[in-house]
Amino acid sequence: MTILTLLDYAAAIVFAASGAMVASRAQLDIVGFAFIACLTAVGGGTVRDVLLDRNPVFWMGDPMPILLATGVAVLVFFTAHLVESRLRWVVWLDTFALAIAVPAGAGAAMELGHGPVIVVLMGMATGSLGGLMRDVVCNEVPLVLTQGELYISCAMAGAITAVVMVWFGLPAGPALLGCAGVTWVTRAGSLAFGWHLPVYRPRPPRS
Amino acid sequence: MTILTLLDYAAAIVFAASGAMVASRAQLDIVGFAFIACLTAVGGGTVRDVLLDRNPVFWMGDPMPILLATGVAVLVFFTAHLVESRLRWVVWLDTFALAIAVPAGAGAAMELGHGPVIVVLMGMATGSLGGLMRDVVCNEVPLVLTQGELYISCAMAGAITAVVMVWFGLPAGPALLGCAGVTWVTRAGSLAFGWHLPVYRPRPPRS
Amino acid sequence: MTILTLLDYAAAIVFAASGAMVASRAQLDIVGFAFIACLTAVGGGTVRDVLLDRNPVFWMGDPMPILLATGVAVLVFFTAHLVESRLRWVVWLDTFALAIAVPAGAGAAMELGHGPVIVVLMGMATGSLGGLMRDVVCNEVPLVLTQGELYISCAMAGAITAVVMVWFGLPAGPALLGCAGVTWVTRAGSLAFGWHLPVYRPRPPRS
Incomplete structure (x- = not known):
């Protein structure tokens, strides 16, 4: 089992838990829990694999992420x-899922020999799109777009960290660890201490 | 013409009708009707084909499903x-579309030799994603997520039926018929008699 | 650099501007601007390339559209x-993006030798799906579905123009120019002069 497989499994478990928490807020039945959990768990990685033309998509060659996500949903x-406070749990579980999915995405793009722009984008997409699908399908305001909080920025910072570490000659393992660390610390810091980038402040009316 | 092609045609027609009904609720023009009808008609099968790496996507090799969906939209x-009561029609048309699309998805995965987990998931995805796209694009509450009704569960029950029948040695035709039957009966029973699984009942406040 | 590459670049720039304007309405930070700008810029073309099985997806082989979209977002x-009036800008920028993306989509399908139905659909998908993703993710009412305005219809009219011109023996360049012209004129005419198709008018209550 490679490090990428492990990251995909771990992201599946944590994203599934966040998806199931959102399902609990929508008061779905147990199959609805499993559906939203699986969508959240494999959504971002599926987009990554389709875009990178990796065949088969990771959970089709090995359905373990689906089984793990279903198990988590039942639990x-x-x-x-x-x-x-279930919303608080969704948000904090999501920080861990983000911190695992970003290196999973960046690592997959690196392995295929893509350049830095694609590596960063695949990290961001894998990290954010599962949660985005979860929120769009369940009619929640996407976490990705929360005002005055870092989210996509953490994914970008993490993925850039991995690219820079590899560029300095470090092997993939530590680079992906650094990526996970930077992603989680910036996201958790944003939640705990209110770290944020300046947001756009309109002056004239929005019409 | 194979049984899978026939299923894709039939699902296109019925999903298109449900999509056009939703377009009528949004008061779109005739091209908007055709757009939503086509999105609903081929959305689930398109995701299935992209994930299964079937080339070309079914309606690109043979645009008949698109032409059928457009014709239905005009009608x-x-x-x-x-x-x-147009909402009632949407809901009942959707039951038939679901009952056709689930075997279409499960059958395509079987034909490619996939294992039971993937067969079940492809059935569920093909059955539910077209309707989900229709509802997300048109800002309706996704039918898939209606509280206290069976929906995804019917797709899952139908797809599992197909897997079990094939496992008992039955050929694909009857297995897919069984799949359609179980999907439709459970979904229709849920609408007509209120069949449902227990939904999640929160005790502490949702925060 | 081919005409298709140029069209993809131009569509990326103008769609990115419309995406960034929507991000300004949602009051996101600078990374959020870049995210929404890139999603809008390459969303439609990405779906086109995945469906047409063009490998790699246009911005993965050459990340210039992403860099352009990011630059526009920062600006x-x-x-x-x-x-x-930012909403007005979104709407007008979107008319240009539509008029560029429709020929980009139709041209890509023609180049691969697809028939008229697929060429028209790829033009419509490339033109409308980037803006649709932008609006769904940002919780705006999709422009695509605005009542009593032409939108998808303009994409369809433009793409059909291209098909007809090629069928009359004209080369791809003028055909795509005609496509862009028809798309923009119909869309701009709809905004400026209220051109529209009759919309569906319900008589009985919607239930």
Whole structure:
């Protein structure tokens, strides 16, 4: 099992948990939980694989991520009521999923020999699109677009870290670890301490 | 013409009718009707073909499903005002489309020799994603996520039926027929008699 | 550099500007601007390339459209407050992007030898899906579905123009120019003079 496979498994588990938490807010049944969990778990990686023309898509060659996501969904269905604030859980689980999915995306693009722009974009896409699909399908305001919080920026910072570390001659393993670290620290710092970039402030009316 | 082609045609017609009904609720013009009808008609099968790397995508090799969907859209544009309750029609047309699209998806995955997990997932994806795209684009609450109704569960039950029948040695034809039957009966039963799985009931506040 | 590459670059720039304007309405930060700008810029063309199985997807072989879109996003971030009515700008920029993207899509399908139905559909998809993704992700009402305005119809009229001109023996260059012209004139006429097709008028209640 390679490091990329492991990252895909781990992202599937954590994204599935965040997806199942969103399903609990929408009060779906157990199959709905599994559907949203699987969509969130493999959505970003699927777009990555289709764009990179990796065949087969990671969960079609090996359905383990789907089985893991389904298992997590069942677990959350029976335990989510024990949790005090489910929105808080969604948001924090999502930080970990982001920090795992970004290196999974960047690593897959590197392995295929793509240049730095594509590596960064694949990291960002893998990290953000699963959660984006989850939120669009469930009619939640996309986390990706939360005002005054870092999200896509963390994915970009993480992916750029990986590119720079590889450019300085480090092997893929530590570079992806650095990518995960930078992604998580910036995202968690944004949530905990309010770190953010200046947002656009309109002056004339929006019409 | 194979059974899969026939299923794709039939799903295109019925999904197109449901898409055109949603377009009538959004009061679009005739080209908008055709656009939403085509999106609904071929959306799920397109995702299936892209994921399964079937080339070309079914409606690119043979544009008949697009022509059928467009014809249906034109027909609905001129006749939908004759219909009493258009939402009811959307919902019931959708049951038939689901019951045709699930075997179309499961059958395509079987034909390519995929394992049971992928067969079930392709059935579910083909059945639900066209309708999901229709609802997301038209800003309707996705039918897929209706609380206290079976929807994805019917797709899953149908696809599992096909897998089990093939596993017991039955040929693909009857297995796909069984799949369609189980999908439709469970979905129609849910609409007519309120069949449902227990939904998630939160106890603490959602925050 | 071929005419198709040029069209892809131009569409990327103008769609990126419209995407960044929508980001300014959502008050995102600078990375959010770049994300929405890139999604809008390459979304339609990406779907086109995945469906046509063109490998690699245009911006993966040559990341220039991404760099252009990012540059435009940065520019808009620092200048959008100078603009009086941002929604008006979104709508008008979008007319140009549509008029460039439709020939880009139709041309790509022609180059691969596809028939008229697929050429028209690829023109429509490339023209409308980037803007559709922008609006769905940013929770705006999709421009594509605006009541009583031409939008998809302009893409269809333009793409059909290209098909007809090629069928009359004209070379691809003038045909794509004609396509762009018809698309822009019909869309701009709809905005400026209220040109529209009759929309569906329900008689019984929608239920």
